[in-house]
Amino acid sequence: MALLDLKYYGDPILRKETHSVKEFDSELERFAQDMIETMTTNIGVGLAAPQVDDLRSLIIIDVSSEEDEEEENLEPFILVNPDIIELSGNCVIEEGCLSIPEVRVEVERPEEIRVIYQDIKGNKKDLKCDGILARVIQHEVDHLRGRLMIDYLSSVKRDLLKSKLQKISRGEIPAGV
Numbered sequence: 001m002a003l004l005d006l007k008y009y010g011d012p013i014l015r016k017e018t019h020s021v022k023e024f025d026s027e028l029e030r031f032a033q034d035m036i037e038t039m040t041t042n043i044g045v046g047l048a049a050p051q052v053d054d055l056r057s058l059i060i061i062d063v064s065s066e067e068d069e070e071e072e073n074l075e076p077f078i079l080v081n082p083d084i085i086e087l088s089g090n091c092v093i094e095e096g097c098l099s100i101p102e103v104r105v106e107v108e109r110p111e112e113i114r115v116i117y118q119d120i121k122g123n124k125k126d127l128k129c130d131g132i133l134a135r136v137i138q139h140e141v142d143h144l145r146g147r148l149m150i151d152y153l154s155s156v157k158r159d160l161l162k163s164k165l166q167k168i169s170r171g172e173i174p175a176g177v
């Protein structure tokens with residue numbers, strides 16, 4: 001396995017639309033494993049392919065450190081071509097993003113989702129979830145559409161982050177990240 005280079009706020013790839021995965025081969029499996037290693041090393045709960053400079057529709061989720069015991073899906077898992085087809089409820093949760101280090105923002109999103117996706121072998125899956133898992137999936141699916149968590153902020157709140165964001169886009173990534 002290999003660690004992949006993370007792309008940070010200001011990199012144009014984070015604003016691009018991804019394309020769906022059609023080839024479910026060993027290269028895809030290797031890429032997904034590299035993404036898991038990269039996410040784990042950087043202590044993230046989710047990672048989307050554009051964050052490692054790849055425009056395939058693929059996200060990795062690992063909420064095992066965040067979820068309470070009764071939740072399922074505690075292993076890192078891979079969602080290929082995810083599509084959120086149902087949304088309900090509403091809640092505010094603080095989010096972070098590996099591409100926007102040291103920035104945490106409260107974001108309001110639907111509380112429960114239903115997502116259809118394919119696993120790493122191409123098998124079709126259908127998942128209903130809520131809580132942190134639903135939250136992380138929504139954040140990562142946004143990455144596949146070129147959307148970032150700060151897009152949800154009011155202009156006033158975004159202004160408060162301006163100097164931090166400018167530093168990140170100039171490549172001044174905080175130490176230890």
Ligand SMILES: [Zn+2]
Nearest residue numbers: 096097098099
């Ligand atoms: Zn993110």
